[in-house]
Amino acid sequence: MKAATDHPVQELIAARWSPYSFAARAVAAEDLRSLFEAARWAPSSYNEQPWRYIVARQEQTADFQRLLSCLIDLNQVWAKAAPVLALGIARLRFSHNEQPNRAAIHDLGLANGYLVLEATARGLAVHQMIGILPDKAREIYEIPEGYEPMVGLAIGYTGDPQALPEELAKRDLLRRPRKPLRDFVFDGKWGSISDFVR
Amino acid sequence: MKAATDHPVQELIAARWSPYSFAARAVAAEDLRSLFEAARWAPSSYNEQPWRYIVARQEQTADFQRLLSCLIDLNQVWAKAAPVLALGIARLRFSHNEQPNRAAIHDLGLANGYLVLEATARGLAVHQMIGILPDKAREIYEIPEGYEPMVGLAIGYTGDPQALPEELAKRDLLRRPRKPLRDFVFDGKWGSISDFVR
Numbered sequence: 001m002k003a004a005t006d007h008p009v010q011e012l013i014a015a016r017w018s019p020y021s022f023a024a025r026a027v028a029a030e031d032l033r034s035l036f037e038a039a040r041w042a043p044s045s046y047n048e049q050p051w052r053y054i055v056a057r058q059e060q061t062a063d064f065q066r067l068l069s070c071l072i073d074l075n076q077v078w079a080k081a082a083p084v085l086a087l088g089i090a091r092l093r094f095s096h097n098e099q100p101n102r103a104a105i106h107d108l109g110l111a112n113g114y115l116v117l118e119a120t121a122r123g124l125a126v127h128q129m130i131g132i133l134p135d136k137a138r139e140i141y142e143i144p145e146g147y148e149p150m151v152g153l154a155i156g157y158t159g160d161p162q163a164l165p166e167e168l169a170k171r172d173l174l175r176r177p178r179k180p181l182r183d184f185v186f187d188g189k190w191g192s193i194s195d196f197v198r
Numbered sequence: 199m200k201a202a203t204d205h206p207v208q209e210l211i212a213a214r215w216s217p218y219s220f221a222a223r224a225v226a227a228e229d230l231r232s233l234f235e236a237a238r239w240a241p242s243s244y245n246e247q248p249w250r251y252i253v254a255r256q257e258q259t260a261d262f263q264r265l266l267s268c269l270i271d272l273n274q275v276w277a278k279a280a281p282v283l284a285l286g287i288a289r290l291r292f293s294h295n296e297q298p299n300r301a302a303i304h305d306l307g308l309a310n311g312y313l314v315l316e317a318t319a320r321g322l323a324v325h326q327m328i329g330i331l332p333d334k335a336r337e338i339y340e341i342p343e344g345y346e347p348m349v350g351l352a353i354g355y356t357g358d359p360q361a362l363p364e365e366l367a368k369r370d371l372l373r374r375p376r377k378p379l380r381d382f383v384f385d386g387k388w389g390s391i392s393d394f395v396r
Contacts, residue, residue, distance in 0.1 A: 007228070007235040010210070010319050013312050018241050029394040030205070036383050036395065037205040040376045042311060043216050045328040047374040052382045055392050063386050103328040106348055109307030110314075113240060114211050117315070121208050130243040130301040141388045150304055176245040178238050184250045185234050188261050190339045194253050196227040197234065 001175060016120045018127040020172040022082040023159035026059065031122050032084065035155070038118035042111035045103035046096070051111040052089040054141055058082075066140055071152050072131040078168055079129065082154035087137055088112050088128075090148045108150055119155060127154045199373060214318045216325040218370040220280040221357035224257065229320050230282065233353070236316030240309035243301035244294070249309040250287040252339055256280075264338055269350050270329040276366055277327070280352035285335055286310050286326075288346045306348055317353060325352045 002014045032055070039051055056067040067085045068076055079085060090108040094101045116126040129152040137149040161172035181197040200212045230253070237249055254265040265283045266274055277283060288306040292299045299305075314324045327350040335347040359370035379395040 003239050005235055005239065007231040009232055009236045009239060009312075009316055012208070013236050013239050013316065016239070016241070032394050033205040033379065034207055036379050037203055038207045038211050040379060040382075041201050041203060041207065041211050041214070043214070043314070043326060045326075047376075049377050049382070052384065054384045054388075055394075056385065060385070066386075103307075103349070105303045106307035106310070106328075109301075109304035110311035112304070113308035113311035114207075114315075116241070116308075117312075118207055118211065128241060128243075130304075141384075141386075143388050151301070178245075179247050181231065181234050181238060184238075184247070186250065186252045186339075187254065187258070188264070188339075190252075190341050196230050196253075 003175060006181065012117050012120050016116060017125060017175065019125050019158040020078045020127065020168045021159035021161045021164050022154065022156040024081070025157045026057070026083050027124060027156060031124065034122065035115045035118050039111035039115040042107065042114045044107040044110070045101060046094060048091070048094055048101055048104070048107070050091040050101055050104040051108045052091065052147065054087045054089065055084065056086070057084050070133050070137040070140065070149070071129060072133065075129045075131045075152065078164060079127070079152065079154040081159065081163070082156045084155040086153040086155065087132065087149050088151040088153060089143060090150055092146055092148055105148070105150060112151065112153065115153070123157065124155060125158050128152065129154070201373060204379065210315050210318050214314060215323060215373065217323045217356040218276045218325065218366045219357035219359045219362050220352065220354040222279070222281075223355045224255070224281050225322060225354060229322065232320065233313045233316050237309035237313040240305065240312045242305040242308070243299060244292060246289070246292055246299055246302070246305070248289040248299055248302040249306045250289065250345065252285045252287065253282065254284075255282050268331050268335040268338065268347070269327060270331065273327045273329045273350065276362060277325070277350065277352040279357065279361075280354045282353040284351040284353065285330065285347050286349040286351060287341060288348055290344055290346055303346070303348060310349065310351065313351070321355065322353060323356050326350065327352070
């Protein structure tokens, strides 16, 4: 089901959706490559490319369980069914001078956004989670100082919501609404609605 | 010129590019609406939609100058030619409980990424800048506490790089390279290259 947009946007953006249910169907390696390739071409401040990913596929049983254990329990409940899990990690300083990169997390988010759209184009879906255990991830994967584990990504084909606990099945069918443009597009002063969205 | 991707990605992702040169051509209000509509449909943690924008078009002379003054000098040099400037601002706490939203800046980046792709699809280009003066923006626009001005966005049609100072003209023609996937897609341990990108 496509989002009910107020103004036309690209099909992929309207079609994107974060499911809780995933089908028991593996993701081809070539699709995975294209997902991370899409992230790779995101813009970033000073072309730093501050994004890093740790990825585990369900068939790598031990690795998958380790990655799953880096999610909060509430997310493990449904994310365990995703054929692919990933962690998105940001390098917090610039490589060229080791000064703080104020854009690092912003740019990781942007790269994740392109990964998600590439997935959508391939009939896949991605559900991102801020509910991860960064310190646990740091320990398990020996993530060096200066890198911040930020988000989990559950990647796969959408499944049957009826396989989910009832509460999640209900949420899975919901398309969450959005604020109207006038609530967040301002002009000369904070809260003053831009003329083109009035 | 499309990016030379190692693996196939969506046309829009490969075509996206951050120019320094902008043509003296206005952006239609309906295109602007669709750009912010694309941002609107980005996913966000708890559907918080932490993104806010302040937008000024060149024909709004005073407003445009005020927004331009929130960019660092180095960015003003070229961004002054863009027909539209915007600031991307993140709400740092969740609205439902005023607790810190760890995903706020990540989600703003993601929304900006969709705005940029929507622009690309419409023949427009966006150059994002981390080089802004957040405190100045806060003062000029009376941005409330708890909101963080993060990035500038120059929006318009690409122009003739020869109109730029020489150094920028050179940079404008460059397509910046990317790290290979094996440098940032890991599996069981930090730095261990995922089998599907080996």
